[in-house]
Amino acid sequence: MANFFLDNKDLQYHMNHPLMKKIVELKEKGFADKDKYDYAPVDFEDAQDSYRRVMEIIGEICGDIVAPNAEGVDHEGPKVVDNHVVYAPGTAQNIEVMAKAGLFGLTLPRKYGGLNFPLVYFVMANEMVARADAGFENIWGLQDCAETLNEFASEEQKEKYLTRVCQGETCAMDLTEPDAGSDLQAVMLKAHWDEARGTWLLNGVKRFITNGDGHISLVLARSEEGTTDARGLSMFVYDRNNMAVKVRRIENKLGIKGSPTCELVFTDAPAELVGDRKMGLIKYVMSLMNAARLGIGAQSTGLSEAAYREALKYAKERQQFGKPIIEFPAIKELLSNMKAKLLGSRALLYETTRFVEIYKDYTHLSHDRKLEPAERAEMKAYTRLADAFTPMLKLMASEYCNDLAYDAIQVFGGSGYMKDYPVERLYRDARITNIYEGTSQLQVVAAIRHVTTGTYLNQIKEYEAQEYEQSHLKDRLVVLRETYEKCVAKVTATENNEFVDFHARRMVEMAAHIVISYLLMRQAGEVEDYRASAELYVKYAEMQVAAAARYIEQSTPADLELISDVENEA
Amino acid sequence: MKKTLKIVVLAKQVPDTRNVGKDAMKADGTVNRAALPAIFNPEDLNALEQALVLKDMFPGSRIDLLTMGPGRAAEIIREGMFRGADGGVLLTDRKFAGSDTLATSYALSRAVAKLNPDIIIAGRQAIDGDTAQVGPQVAEKLNLPQVTYAEEIVGFEGEELIIRRRLEHGVETVACSLPLVVTVNGSAPDCRPRNAKLVMKYKHAITPSECQQDEVSCYADLRTNRPYLNITEWNVSDVDADDQQLGLSGSPTKVKKIENVVFAAKEAKRLTGSDRDIESLIQELIASHTLG
Numbered sequence: 028m029a030n031f032f033l034d035n036k037d038l039q040y041h042m043n044h045p046l047m048k049k050i051v052e053l054k055e056k057g058f059a060d061k062d063k064y065d066y067a068p069v070d071f072e073d074a075q076d077s078y079r080r081v082m083e084i085i086g087e088i089c090g091d092i093v094a095p096n097a098e099g100v101d102h103e104g105p106k107v108v109d110n111h112v113v114y115a116p117g118t119a120q121n122i123e124v125m126a127k128a129g130l131f132g133l134t135l136p137r138k139y140g141g142l143n144f145p146l147v148y149f150v151m152a153n154e155m156v157a158r159a160d161a162g163f164e165n166i167w168g169l170q171d172c173a174e175t176l177n178e179f180a181s182e183e184q185k186e187k188y189l190t191r192v193c194q195g196e197t198c199a200m201d202l203t204e205p206d207a208g209s210d211l212q213a214v215m216l217k218a219h220w221d222e223a224r225g226t227w228l229l230n231g232v233k234r235f236i237t238n239g240d241g242h243i244s245l246v247l248a249r250s251e252e253g254t255t256d257a258r259g260l261s262m263f264v265y266d267r268n269n270m271a272v273k274v275r276r277i278e279n280k281l282g283i284k285g286s287p288t289c290e291l292v293f294t295d296a297p298a299e300l301v302g303d304r305k306m307g308l309i310k311y312v313m314s315l316m317n318a319a320r321l322g323i324g325a326q327s328t329g330l331s332e333a334a335y336r337e338a339l340k341y342a343k344e345r346q347q348f349g350k351p352i353i354e355f356p357a358i359k360e361l362l363s364n365m366k367a368k369l370l371g372s373r374a375l376l377y378e379t380t381r382f383v384e385i386y387k388d389y390t391h392l393s394h395d396r397k398l399e400p401a402e403r404a405e406m407k408a409y410t411r412l413a414d415a416f417t418p419m420l421k422l423m424a425s426e427y428c429n430d431l432a433y434d435a436i437q438v439f440g441g442s443g444y445m446k447d448y449p450v451e452r453l454y455r456d457a458r459i460t461n462i463y464e465g466t467s468q469l470q471v472v473a474a475i476r477h478v479t480t481g482t483y484l485n486q487i488k489e490y491e492a493q494e495y496e497q498s499h500l501k502d503r504l505v506v507l508r509e510t511y512e513k514c515v516a517k518v519t520a521t522e523n524n525e526f527v528d529f530h531a532r533r534m535v536e537m538a539a540h541i542v543i544s545y546l547l548m549r550q551a552g553e554v555e556d557y558r559a560s561a562e563l564y565v566k567y568a569e570m571q572v573a574a575a576a577r578y579i580e581q582s583t584p585a586d587l588e589l590i591s592d593v594e595n596e597a
Numbered sequence: 598m599k600k601t602l603k604i605v606v607l608a609k610q611v612p613d614t615r616n617v618g619k620d621a622m623k624a625d626g627t628v629n630r631a632a633l634p635a636i637f638n639p640e641d642l643n644a645l646e647q648a649l650v651l652k653d654m655f656p657g658s659r660i661d662l663l664t665m666g667p668g669r670a671a672e673i674i675r676e677g678m679f680r681g682a683d684g685g686v687l688l689t690d691r692k693f694a695g696s697d698t699l700a701t702s703y704a705l706s707r708a709v710a711k712l713n714p715d716i717i718i719a720g721r722q723a724i725d726g727d728t729a730q731v732g733p734q735v736a737e738k739l740n741l742p743q744v745t746y747a748e749e750i751v752g753f754e755g756e757e758l759i760i761r762r763r764l765e766h767g768v769e770t771v772a773c774s775l776p777l778v779v780t781v782n783g784s785a786p787d788c789r790p791r792n793a794k795l796v797m798k799y800k801h802a803i804t805p806s807e808c809q810q811d812e813v814s815c816y817a818d819l820r821t822n823r824p825y826l827n828i829t830e831w832n833v834s835d836v837d838a839d840d841q842q843l844g845l846s847g848s849p850t851k852v853k854k855i856e857n858v859v860f861a862a863k864e865a866k867r868l869t870g871s872d873r874d875i876e877s878l879i880q881e882l883i884a885s886h887t888l889g
Binding site: 076 | 616
């Protein structure tokens with residue numbers, strides 16, 4: 028009888044951010060649906076009450092069904108039968124229950140049968156699902172592909188596909204190929220227009236496709252013959268009912284074993300073009316990718332939550348030298364740092380989500396009517412913040428969830444290394460989060476321009492301008508910001524791009540530590556419960572920023588030769 | 598066959614006796630209801646699922662929950678609506694207080710008679726009293742056939758409902774004409790989850806008494822435009838019941854004594870199936886007057 032929403036006060040805290048009122052009103056467009064749909068909210072309070080109730084349903088399903096199924100799913104995994112995926116029984120049950128509870132199409136408009144929930148709640152739901160079973164989060168969370176259809180597809184396509192997503196059909200995004208991983212410009216899968224059949228036909232191979240046998244797939248394909256770069260790529264939607272794609276194999280992975288990672292063979296597979304030709308990678312994949320990165324932020328935070336809870340429980344139960352091991356300072360400190368990172372991840376997750384949400388809602392609004400100048404300015408500002416915070420979140424949350432899973436095993440000691448406890452599964456599951464949807468290194472590539480152009484610094488100064496109860500902490504954060512500014516100035520002054528890249532991760536992480544510190548400090552000002560974690564996080568941030576700053580202080584472009592020379596040494 | 602059914606599910610709000618803490622009993626040996634969360638009786642949820650399966654088979658069918666209890670038991674009806682029931686009736690009156698199973702069955706049977714359903718489905722028993730008497734007694738009072746220990750309502754064959762029963766030594770499939778009473782075992786499939794849209798649709802459903810207590814608006818406009826948000830409440834006179842057969846006067850059950858049994862922890866004992874072990878166990882049990 029576990030409920031992953033009700034047992035998580037920190038998660039509930041994030042429902043009540045002051046921006047929520049704006050977010051809900053934007054999403055509900057003045058509560059215009061209230062007379063058309065019997066389940067639409069009539070005002071802000073009514074909406075929040077509905078969200079809370081639905082989060083409770085998800086929390087209960089995660090606690091009572093998805094989490095207990097996770098071990099079996101991890102052991103059995105999906106299979107390929109007759110060129111198609113058969114899920115592990117636990118996965119099939121999870122999908123069935125989620126569908127019966129009406130939890131597909133969470134954010135989609137009501138006219139397609141969706142719940143029209145703000146993104147914040149989709150992220151919360153993803154977090155809970157990932158805490159229960161990170162692999163299942165992939166399958167359920169892929170419903171956010173439908174958001175890309177909602178944004179760019181034709182009304183006819185939306186009618187056809189979104190309705191099905193809301194009824195419980197699953198999605199996939201087919202991007203990667205054997206020779207096109209991080210570099211998607213190299214995608215080769217061919218799309219050609221067949222005049223006789225009056226449809227686009229897809230031919231080729233996709234690899235590492237999560238839930239590749241899902242009902243509805245968004246496929247990146249080369250529609251312009253003779254091209255070799257991004258400008259020849261378009262986005263297509265493929266309907267599994269056509270039965271023209273075979274699953275050649277499922278990868279045997281380290282973790283998230285419940286989530287089928289497929290190699291797909293397209294043979295004259297009919298597909299519909301989504302949006303404009305040649306905009307596949309440039310526009311639509313970027314949209315998919317940003318949503319997916321936010322999703323990984325949620326998945327990582329959910330995994331961190333699971334790892335922390337397992338470790339804490341064990342540390343209280345396990346007795347050595349006549350007392351529970353949590354009473355030993357080394358273990359206690361380990362756990363307290365885990366918690367600070369967990370709360371930090373979550374704080375950054377919801378801050379980022381709010382930014383993404385507001386810019387998306389304005390985008391949708393701009394399709395309905397012309398935006399006022401003030402709205403346009405706001406949309407621009409939030410777009411920039413969303414752009415800056417998404418890779419920062421993906422980087423930090425995924426690295427932290429690896430830290431937490433690693434530390435959780437450490438708390439368990441030898442027992443944690445055994446299959447008898449769930450922490451080894453969490454450790455394996457966590458390992459993919461800083462790889463897929465763009466590795467940590469690629470998140471840094473996306474984030475660095477916000478270091479050099481000052482997006483992060485400006486936002487940090489915004490935070491700095493606010494009042495905080497913990498003024499002693501704030502003074503210390505001002506020092507960190509000054510250090511960060513000095514480092515950035517030093518590195519960028521060289522006007523050497525390679526040197527900037529060399530220190531990019533250090534600088535992005537410095538900014539992230541300061542941002543997270545402010546977020547936790549703001550929480551601590553509101554709720555006494557966050558006082559210790561905020562203070563601990565600031566200490567951790569100081570240590571990390573000092574180390575990075577020291578490195579940068581001592582660094583010159585000559586270091587670039589060092590990292591090359593070392594390879595040739597003994 | 599095309600048909601629509603009128604189904605009534607008997608459900609009870611019970612203290613959650615599965616998670617009994619040390620405050621579960623008061624010093625006088627009665628249940629401390631305040632210390633135990635009030636929940637939907639688990640087997641009544643199995644019963645509701647069977648009703649919902651029937652509604653899936655015959656779209657357009659209507660499911661009403663019938664529950665007897667204090668005002669707060671309206672929660673059970675909402676809980677049912679969140680999972681797919683169409684509405685319900687709260688049978689509530691001070692005169693019902695203190696009813697044993699006989700008086701309860703009488704009251705419920707009066708309400709069922711007024712609702713006039715094709716099928717009445719109930720959980721086998723409630724986890725607070727564990728009597729398993731109410732379902733069968735309702736059937737007797739209404740002079741209806743009853744199928745107990747049901748695990749699955751399979752569907753219709755002609756005009757007869759086919760039901761699979763779980764018995765001690767196996768499974769029995771029976772056919773029964775309508776109207777009838779079915780009581781459902783906990784081994785039947787779990788009830789489906791609350792559905793997000795239904796929760797949002799029905800969350801403002803309240804009884805007239807709840808509306809009076811509710812000092813906030815209780816979304817009066819909404820409830821005028823959406824009649825299904827008004828949960829029916831019936832008292833003794835609404836169901837034309839005889840006062841004498843209700844409450845304490847209608848309850849022949851007399852509780853002689855309640856003992857608070859404290860289990861003294863003892864070491865576990867492992868026995869093999871050998872004749873010698875069994876013989877020695879029997880001797881021990883006879884010696885402790887457990888047997889014989």
